[in-house]
Amino acid sequence: MSDHAVTHNEKTNYLNHGKGIWSWMTTLDHKRIGLMYLFTILVFFLIGGIFSLLVRLELFTPGKTIMDAASFNQAFTYHGSIMVFMVIIPLVPGALGNLVLPIMLGAKDVAFPRLNLASYYIFLAGALIAASTLFLNGVDTGWTFYTPYSIRTGTSAIFVLFGAFVMGFAGIFTGINFIVTIHKLRAPGLTWGRLPLFVWASYATSVLQVLATPVLAITLFLLMFERLTGIGIFDPNIGGDPILFQHFFWFYSHPAVYIMILPAMGIISEVIPVFSRKPIFGYKAMAVAIFGIAIVAFVVWAHHMYTSGQSELANFVFSLITMFVAVPTGIKVFSWIATMYKGTIHFKTPMLYAFSFLWVFTVGGLTGVILAALATNIHFHDTYFVVAHFHFTMVGGTLMGFMAGLHYWFPKFVGKMYPEGPAKISCVLIFLGFNVTFVPQFILGSQGMPRRYYDYLPHFTTLNQISTVGSFMIAAGFFYAAYYLIKAICCGEKASANPWRGLTLEWQTSSPPPHENFHEIPVVTEGPYEYKGDKV
């Protein structure tokens, strides 16, 4: 890595290059676009989070607590749809990826800056279209839109479907942009073998976006036309097949969960070496494992459908192949732990989030193996066990990975440090709150409590109440984080160019970076994890 001291005038950077709201709204700067994604998505996270609190409040007691069944069905549908389509899928690529990726590659921007801006507006438009249903008849199908219920329901499902359809294109265009950027805009000397793992992860995620999202597009398109004109492909009344819908839906939605987790894994692969002062253990295997996960992601979709009425042969095949996802995932988890071995570990907030990730994601991944097995799946399918599993992986995985990245790159892009004490408190609160919320849900599921239940039998009450308390702990953690982050943005301590002494290219430019990322494009001479000599 080049080691230029940053001596240029640090007063002009991407934040003050060009003033006024119009300069932001028409920006072609990937960093500004990344910030716009970040703030927009955090607003949706707040809304989706409020829906989750409403759901948990209702579930505090059996029977009606604060709302009727129709409203509850809408509340969990909005919670799921908003979190999946407007938060977890676009979060790391759209926000952190846009901010970091070009700089990490030593590039001046992404390959197609105008397409990048268009992606953001397409995302916003799709989200607003979907959110408009809150003022119409809402939607109550669950985020999975299974037919025939999604065909028959009298709610404004069509706008949510259309909104998700539009948002999908944002993901596709971002994916195209990142792939071409990684291929064509690497700095001199940045060979494939020297790519940071966040880049590899973003690359695999982008491939998944490009290949899987169009299948969602056609699925939503067919369902929209089903509701508009009754084409009947998924409607048994007209001779269609509801299980075909499930195949179509999961063909996208399973790769989608890897779109959610891979970038977060990329972040963890950056954070642990920096805060252990050691190279990532088994770099090649880590990169190969990313692609192993991405490839297997495409051929396991029907493990969501063991009880759907599909054949035993299908169940056999999909269960067997799903097992193989565990192997590359395990390689990654073991390698992260091994990276810490004989390192010197600095307990900064990004590292604390990495610890949280490792704990929570491991549980999520292991319960995934239990769900992949046929016999156990039959009992757990559509119960709270599944709900707990996917929250452990999506929240524990993606969201905690995101928080690690947010704190890791905060000084770089804001130019100021967040306060370490409050950040650690918030991390612990979120981690504890998360476990209090979702560990009881594993037990609820084992006991047989189905998901998407407005009312439940009295013997499920205690665990539901514990879970609700936990959800408010998580909320408190995030509100506190919002508070100290906003405070740091306005009045935090000034950050240096490389407060963590990282070796990837983004640390070779000032904090915040200049408009064109680098005053001089660096020349790369070694890998990103060479913690040797005075670099340690």
Added chain:
Amino acid sequence: MSNSHDSSIRPHAHHFDSAHHEFESSKQGMWLFLLQEVLFFSGIFVVYAVIRGLNPEMFAAAAGLLDVKMGLTNTIVLITSSLTMAMAVNAAQTDKKEQCVWYLIATFFLACGFLVVKYFEYTHKFHMGILPGAGFLNPSDTHVIIAQTFLISAAALTSFFVARSKTGFRLSKKSVWISILFWAVSLYLTISYWVGHHGEHRVVGQDAQNLIDQFAKAPLFFSVYFGATGIHGIHVLGGMVVIAWLISRAEDAEFNSKYFTPVELVGLYWHFVDLVWIFLFPLMYLVA
């Protein structure tokens, strides 16, 4: 043509090393876009395969109600438009500005022709009572409204793109006629439908009734037919809007041997649209 350091050579974007670097990257981006389009259309082909696989007899009988002559005409029209598109790309690459404009106009005309033939095919089906799914023998205006909305939106977009040029909103001669033509066709088709058929939903002939008597699931064939050709038609429409934009830019002398990227990329897209039709035509029309 002009020599190196003058304004006719469009500067490449700042984050690329050279115009060639930019061109290669743009092409890669376009191929990736076409890759995801392949996945998109694969979905509808999977639906086709599932429904046909489960109902082979029904499929063959229902396909008999399609007009092969019209389908064949459309195939020839679209293949020809691919040819004119390729000629336009070549003209741009060899600094032949006028030729480029005329070939793009020809492509636009042919695409327009494709949609007009489609219009007559679809409305003929509607008269016979053939509509997708629940609409079979149950005609209503919803389908027509949807199609007309797409048509008018495309006309509006086309106008915007041809009106906007490098030096602001200046209407250039040939482009404005393209837009006028599109508006004329769209408005004629829209208005004539409502004037001619308002309130009427008569079904002509017994073919649809006979078919559904024999095969209760026949409407599914037409769901696939209208779904697949409809999505393809939307892509043709989108292509036309983009081609109109190219015509306007070509008239402004934006394309030359040093910079022809947009023409090349749109050319790739157009060939893809043609290719999809080449699969669709035999699979839908020639299985009777």
Added chain:
Amino acid sequence: MNSEAANGMIPIQGTEIAAQWDAFYWFCLIVCAVFFFLVVGAMIVFAMKYRHQPGKRPTYIEGNHLIEFIWTVIPTIVVLVIFAWGWTVYRGMVSAPAGAYEVRVIGKQWAWDFQYEDGRVTSNQLFVPVNKPIKLRMSSTDVLHSFFVPNFRIKQDVVPGMYTNVWFEATVTGKHRIYCTEFCGLDHSGMIGEVVVLKEDDWKKWARGKSIQADYLGEDSIQAAQKKPSVEARSELSELAKKGKQLYEVKGCTACHSLDGSKKIGPSFKGIWGRKTAFSNAKNQNVDANYIRESLEYPKKKIVKGYPPVMMVYKGQFTEEDYNALIEFFKTLKK
């Protein structure tokens, strides 16, 4: 009383399969716990042991092929073992023994209807004898539902337009909760029922229309179900099958299909149930419930070889009860 009071982390074992399931599940839990403690334990140990202290330097390690090999191969073996064991238990869970007593289940928004072999119908309560295999043939009249009995570890989606099956042999008397576990709209969480497992004598009494004392159910007595069952011997038609024969006569089937083997416009129904049939436009198959239903709704889909494709479409002309009756009737037409 319902068995929920006795439930701990996992429901009680209401069937023998449930015990097999539990053994597999505990194995999985233990494996997961081992890996969790290895991973998180190592993480905590390393975090403490290798925390940064002034003067300490890290050791530069890029990897170790042996370790990477081990932690690739061992998890592969472990997951394959989990898969194999899971598959084995699953096979037992889905393979109904021959001769199981069949109950027809209709899921609808928002209740369960159970139709027994002798025509009785109960709503939301499924009465079965203990220690006897029971097979459920299920379909929905509207949207997707899913039939879930936690104590039996069984679950199967209930789909409109097709039949799905599930089976169990209850070993514990009492009431076992049924949940709908595929979101089906407004009262999804209210679509709750119970499997009432009776001692065999009690079940027979109940089937004959008598009310029974059943202290082990926590209630004073169980009322008899709606319709009176027939007490005919096996060779005579059950009530349901009789109704099916009536439909055969009044709906016009006799015009084309005989019962005595004589060839009419359509194939004779003599010996039809389970008969291996060749089609001119589809693969050979044996006649079963799905085929009967399909022939009525989409007759042109499978044309029996040697016969013309002229059968009328009966879609929308039969209720679910009618279909059940017809199928019971066809079942009596065995070779």
